[in-house]
Amino acid sequence: MGTSIQKIHKKINKLNSLYSNMKKPILATNIDDFLIDHSAFFEPHKEWFDRAIKKTKDKTLSKWKGREDYFLGVNEAMKKLMPDASPEQRTIQARMWFQEDVIRYIKEHPEAVKLSVVNKLKKLKLKYKLALITTNSQNYINDILEAAILDDLYDIILGSHTHEEPNKSELIDRFLKEYGPPKYYISGKTYDKINSLLKEKGVKIIGLKDLEKI
Numbered sequence: 001m002g003t004s005i006q007k008i009h010k011k012i013n014k015l016n017s018l019y020s021n022m023k024k025p026i027l028a029t030n031i032d033d034f035l036i037d038h039s040a041f042f043e044p045h046k047e048w049f050d051r052a053i054k055k056t057k058d059k060t061l062s063k064w065k066g067r068e069d070y071f072l073g074v075n076e077a078m079k080k081l082m083p084d085a086s087p088e089q090r091t092i093q094a095r096m097w098f099q100e101d102v103i104r105y106i107k108e109h110p111e112a113v114k115l116s117v118v119n120k121l122k123k124l125k126l127k128y129k130l131a132l133i134t135t136n137s138q139n140y141i142n143d144i145l146e147a148a149i150l151d152d153l154y155d156i157i158l159g160s161h162t163h164e165e166p167n168k169s170e171l172i173d174r175f176l177k178e179y180g181p182p183k184y185y186i187s188g189k190t191y192d193k194i195n196s197l198l199k200e201k202g203v204k205i206i207g208l209k210d211l212e213k214i
Contacts, residue, residue, distance in 0.1 A: 026156070026182035027128035027214075028175070028203075029121070031136065033188030036148055037112040044101035045070070051097075052077035071165045088163045095162050099140035106147040113148045120211045121153060128214075131156035131182060133175050135166035172197055184214060 032041050046065055053061050056077060064073025078090035085093070106112055121130060130153060134141055138159035145151045158175050160166045172194060175182075181201040186208070187194070195205050206214065 024127065024129040025184075026131050026179065027124060028131040028133055028182035028185045030187045030189070031132060031134050031144075034186065034208075035114055035117055035121075035150060035188075036106065036144075037114065038188070040105050040109065040112040041102060042066070044098055044105050047101055048094075048098050049073065049077070052081065056080045091165060092163050095137050095166075096140075099137050099144070102136070103140070103143050103147045106144065110148075113150070117208065117211075118150065118153065124211065124214070125153070125155075128183070129155045131158070131175070131179065133158050133168075133171055135160050135168050135171060137162040168194055169197060176201060186211070 029035070032038055049061055049065050052074075053059055058077070058080065061073055061077055064070045064076075067073070074094050075087075075090070078085075078094050082090050082093060124130070132141070132145075132154045134157075136144060136159050138157075139162045141157055141159040142151065145153070145157075156179060158171060158178070160171055168191060181198070181203050183204065184206050185195075185198050185203050186206050198205060
């Protein structure tokens with residue numbers, strides 16, 4: 001009898017917790033240069049092109065490193081590396097290599113995780129539903145978070161499809177359709193286009209220094 005009552009109480013507490021979480025406003029973030037240092041993504045990015053240059057023997061690919069339109073260079077390299085594959089297959093393989101390198105880098109460089117920011121977000125989790133919007137692949141983002149020991153931080157995680165080229169604007173649109181506009185959005189790197197898109201929907205863009213005030 002006592003065990004049955006305990007189980008009922010646990011279920012009630014779980015339902016109350018779920019209901020409480022549903023009512024919380026959403027605080028959305030990215031991950032690159034916010035929770036995890038940019039080096040954890042940029043070093044694997046450079047390694048990706050170095051590897052492609054070595055395999056294709058095409059040194060001109062180095063011009064794509066660090067560029068906003070770098071995926072044009074990825075496509076150029078993958079056509080040489082996988083000439084008989086479909087564009088979708090090439091994109092999947094290219095992104096898999098990159099994401100695996102990111103995971104390895106984080107495991108080898110745990111200091112890349114910004115613990116002070118993580119701790120602030122953990123406190124805010126009591127007041128807000130935390131959402132991650134990232135161009136990292138949906139198939140790999142959980143592994144990235146696990147490598148950074150952040151796998152229990154977010155309530156909502158929206159990543160890009162592995163077979164598609166990463167596109168932050170499209171991700172924001174998907175998020176707004178699925179979850180509605182967050183109350184706040186905070187990003188390590190500033191993207192004017194993304195910020196403008198969110199502001200149009202009434203989302204307040206905040207900086208790291210504002211985390212203590214909300």
